[in-house]
Amino acid sequence: xxxxxxxxxxxxxxxxxxxxxxxxxxxxxxxxxxxxxxxxxxxxxxxxxxxxxxxxxxxxxxxxxxxxxxxxxxxxxxxxxxxxxxxxxxxxxxxxxxxxxxxxxxxxxxxxxxxx
Amino acid sequence: xxxxxxxxxxxxxxxxxxxxxxxxxxxxxxxxxxxxxxxxxxxxxxxxxxxxxxxxxxxxxxxxxxxxxxxxxxxxxxxxxxxxxxxxxxxxxxxxxxxxxxxxxxxxxxx
Numbered sequence: 141x142x143x144x145x146x147x148x149x150x151x152x153x154x155x156x157x158x159x160x161x162x163x164x165x166x167x168x169x170x171x172x173x174x175x176x177x178x179x180x181x182x183x184x185x186x187x188x189x190x191x192x193x194x195x196x197x198x199x200x201x202x203x204x205x206x207x208x209x210x211x212x213x214x215x216x217x218x219x220x221x222x223x224x225x226x227x228x229x230x231x232x233x234x235x236x237x238x239x240x241x242x243x244x245x246x247x248x249x250x251x252x253x254x255x256x
Numbered sequence: 257x258x259x260x261x262x263x264x265x266x267x268x269x270x271x272x273x274x275x276x277x278x279x280x281x282x283x284x285x286x287x288x289x290x291x292x293x294x295x296x297x298x299x300x301x302x303x304x305x306x307x308x309x310x311x312x313x314x315x316x317x318x319x320x321x322x323x324x325x326x327x328x329x330x331x332x333x334x335x336x337x338x339x340x341x342x343x344x345x346x347x348x349x350x351x352x353x354x355x356x357x358x359x360x361x362x363x364x365x366x367x
Contacts, residue, residue: 181342246296247298247299250297
């Protein structure tokens with residue numbers, strides 16, 4: 141069984157479009173994250189949610205809006221896509237019920253977003 | 257600014273050799289973690305070492321932590337071609353609210 145799943149795996153779209161990436165974890169974890177990995181493999185946190193509440197919101201354009209309908213899901217919606225948004229986006233989860241990042245994080249397989 | 261920096265950026269060795277990767281960080285930490293990323297895949301947790309620990313082992317992995325030098329090393333012994341991947345260190349902040357990842361070391365193990 142897949143622990144952290146993301147859909148779609150690949151997303152190719154035109155500049156200016158709006159797109160969503162879905163993430164689900166079946167580990168019963170309390171905290172979920174979105175990371176962005178650029179072409180140089182640098183991984184940077186974007187958001188984290190603990191029990192559906194926003195904990196971390198890094199300096200990310202407000203075109204990016206996370207939504208957590210329940211603690212097993214954290215979706216990422218991106219408006220008005222730009223060329224610079226092209227990257228691999230990873231969802232992750234951890235058991236930590238306090239929202240602190242001291243626990244092991246479990247990553248999804250990633251979504252490769254290409255903006256043309 | 258980025259918390260972790262890894263050295264070397266790339267490492268190429270022969271199967272059976274040992275591989276050592278280093279990570280330096282800037283601020284105090286609660287713990288340091290190492291992750292592996294195979295090409296086109298997500299990150300997989302390898303080992304976590306707490307700030308009050310100096311060394312930890314897991315199978316062929318040995319991690320050391322020197323908080324006075326703000327550095328850690330990951331040693332993979334008797335490497336295999338399947339160990340080919342990128343390896344990242346990750347540190348939490350003093351408040352523990354997030355993990356900050358290093359730039360990673362690309363390890364290539366040649367059969």
